[in-house]
Amino acid sequence: MLRGRKIASPKFFRRQEKKLKRAQRKLSRCEKGSSNRRKAKLAVAKIHARIADKRRDFIEQETTRIVRESQAVYLEDLNVKGMGSKKGKRAKSVHDRSLGMFARALEAKCARYGRGFAKVDRFFPSTQMCSACGSIEGPKGLEGLRVRSWTCSCGAVHDRDVNAEINIRREGKRLLAAGRAER
Template identity: 35%
Template sequence: MKQFCGCARYVYNRTLSLERSLYKKDNKHSFKYAEAANRLPEWKKKNPFLKECHSQVLQQSLKDLDQAYINFFRKRANFPKYKKKFRHDSIRFPQGVELDEAKQQIRLPKIGWVGYRKSRDIMGAIKNVTVSRRGEKWDVSIQTEYEVSLPAANPSEIGIDMGVKRFVTMSNGDFVEPPNPFKQEREKLAKLQRKLARQKKGSRNSTKTKRKIARLHRYIADSRRDFLHKTSTKIAKNHSIVYVEDLKVSNMSASAGGTKESPGKNVRQKSGLNRSILDQGWYSFFHMLSYKLERGGGKLIKVDP
């Protein structure tokens, strides 16, 4: 799986490098998936290691780049960036996957049967499977298709306000305190990073410390995700219409450092605010709340701030 991730990352980054040079010459140049996919046979001849990877994994990597360009030209995201090892290790199989829920095993093309921990029943027809690495562990996300009947929506409505000291304050007076997982583990993480900086690069001790840092990052992310899921589920179950401010989280958490010519003001205070907003995961919370309300026949309504 590491090898497949490396091949997918290689194809993505090499294609992006080529496309960037073309874009610099002509700002109107757009990415064409078909042209990029046609280069793969030639690349496989020059780089035999690519032949060992499943061909559809490489194609799906190019489709991810295609979507990144679409988001850029539609002004939904910045220009595509290179993928980094360990940070962007994921592969997707659009077909050819088999599942044995009784034995808790999944067969991935060109990899074979792999055991997995079953967190929920798989319903419907499998459309694609994404395998990604977080720290030392691997996650498998199975996308399926099936029909559901929407339940009768709860007629209750409520407005919520986001904050740093109180994660959510509701119009009925209730509020939810934030867990701030990164803030709680920040000193421990800094201590491990200082320890890693003193150790010899590539040594056994540095490898052990890296694993501890990876485990801590995963624990922080899992704690945050667990809190967001529980909070969004509770609100979606009790209310069908939820009003929130249409907050631009990326703008709110942007750096206030400025430039040498025009340095920013209150940079330290602003960086602390940015850290708190990102630690609490506002964007993910809005996303979770939106699809959970829709699943229950409700709706998330964003109001001009």
Template identity: 40%
Template sequence: MKRTYVFKLYRSKKNKKLHRLIEIASSVYNHLLALQKCFYRFYKSYIPLYRLQKHLTKLKQFQRFCHWNQLGSQALQEIAERIDKGYKRFFDALRKKREWKVCPPRFKPARKYKSFTLKQAGYKLFEDHCIRIGKEKYKFFKSRTIQGEIKTLTIKRDSLGDIYLCFSCEVKNEKVQESMTGKNAGFDFGLITFCTSSDEEKIESPLFFKRQQKALKHAHRKVSSKQKGSNQRKKAHLVVARLHRKVFRQRRAFHFEQARLLISRYDALFFEDLNLNAMKKRYGRKINDLGFHSFLQIVKNYAEQRGKIVHLIDRFEPTSKTCSSCGHAIKDLDLKVRSWCCEVCCTEHDRDINAAKNIFRVGTSTLRLGDVRPNKLAIAV
């Protein structure tokens, strides 16, 4: 099992050197990408990884590119791997003919390029919150002990210029003991309530982005009032970046908290497999603000560690339009309708709870965890 530990590096003048290394990495990336793009234009295919890496070793011997050597050979090779991965994904998507538009990796300006990765060589960890990268020593706050074997170290910077160390470790599959509760539930994501469970519980979303929108508007206005290229404009940009980071952290904390709660309560959890790209097109930034995808990822990770089940049901299952008590499906249900009454069994339904119950029913029957057919159908049989 893989686990990543992230530590923040203390701010120091020395960090400039790391920023410089990231800039070098960006120039290598753009150089190799230009080669790939050229190759693609002529042959409609891409340069295989080993040839790209071989070419890279030749290039760095030239006077013109000798500054690339500051980065270390493994980090350089890893950049070639990144491009290779991007192109592989691009060709895979082309082959599968996805519904959304696919494009090959793009050029990245140095300020948008964020990280480089070291494998075994190029760094050394010391006992006292200290690390040597290249020839320089840096200090960071080691808030946790690193468990498992360190595979790679990625040095990453965020848009505020803070640098983070991300240790990717291979941990032995240690399952955290969590008592089984014997309860299963289905969950429906929604735009008005974040998540509704089939036990009729609702989790409201705090909509962190929406809360900061006023402040963001103000900050953006400050940016545009400053002269282009000036230091003041850079400072104003930092304010915007800080607000975005705050929103991101708040949302992530909320996700972790809720995921932890759900996993401790239930043994098997069922969700709907959402087509987020289509939803984004239709509902815009609110979908991003809710962050369903990252929430699901966190729930899955927790479940894997604690031996619980997360199952996604098919996205074309008509969960909202089916009555959860008799199984009668209605033809049309407008999004504005929050509650409706079944024509056949006259049950009053809350839209979200009904959907969650249906998700639960479909999920349990596909995993064969129990028979939860609609009541009346069961009687008729």
């Protein structure tokens, strides 16, 4: 059974990012050595600290949940799409700056709890490949993001994301098996 699930990008980060920009603009306008500048600097530091705390909590919670629910996690490089081999799941739309941290934490946690982990190369054509026949003719690039479903010349009708999940899962499994064979 294939089930997609998004991990919502917490609005918190976007809100804080706006606040941060505002605070940084204010700081840049303050005169050097002034007490206003000191205050503005402190405000910027506080926002940074708040973001870091929240990000740590978020990553801890989400990676714990994914590892608990999955036997194996397949991660598409850059575009975090974690999927379990038992219950399908994906991690998407995580705040950009947290992506790398998220991926590293997830990999470490998988190792700690004995879960399979494989990273699918970002150049793997997960979206463009037809999961039924292997032909590469699906939606691509930025325009492809608007295409929700497409029909392959083999006749298979695909939901773009479901098809990509099948491909990533298959490739992840293959990589995991290949890695195990090497050891």
